[in-house]
Amino acid sequence: MSKPFDRAKFNKVLSLAESDQDAEALAAVRKAASMARAAGLSLGEAVNGTDPDGGTVSTLRTMMMEAELATARREIAELRRKTSGAGDDATFQRGFEAGQRYGADRAAADLREQAFRRVRELEAELEAFRAPLDWLTLAERFYAKFRRGAKAPFAKGLMYRASVNKLMPADQAELRKFAATVERKVKRSKKPVEETAEA
Structure with a gap:
């Protein structure tokens, strides 16, 4: 004698077959199969068959979607509560x-x-x-000064670009600044020498 087939319970058990845990999914499929056998149906007939209410396997999907929809509505309500005047x-x-x-x-x-x-x-x-300078000599002096430290790679590249005559305008501007600082230092060092020569 077969038991009456409870489609809602069968759908709930079968929905566990989508679990990420393999053991849980396998157990759900086995439980659903035993429920179908107890009702005198095969698993395929129980899944594809109609229930007394006229539903099909799509009712399982409907139930799952309704659960997801309810969860989403709860999340929206929670977010609205947080962002409304309650904060x-x-x-x-x-x-x-x-x-x-x-x-x-x-x-x-x-x-x-x-x-x-x-x-x-x-x-x-x-x-x-501006008038061109002796870029190669300036680049060599620049490299000699900055060959150690943070500017070393830039100084090495600058010297290479000057040696192949491929200096960019930014390189030339950097060498002009360097030449200006060197000239100021030379002028400062010459003043005391001239003053001592006059005395």
């Missing part, structure tokens, strides 16, 4: 100020980058109007 004003004020600071920092960073880019462009334009 304290200090939290909102801190968030507002943090957003303003972030926006101001991003705008300032963009403006700084534009300013630096414009300075580099102007230096390159200005370099075209």
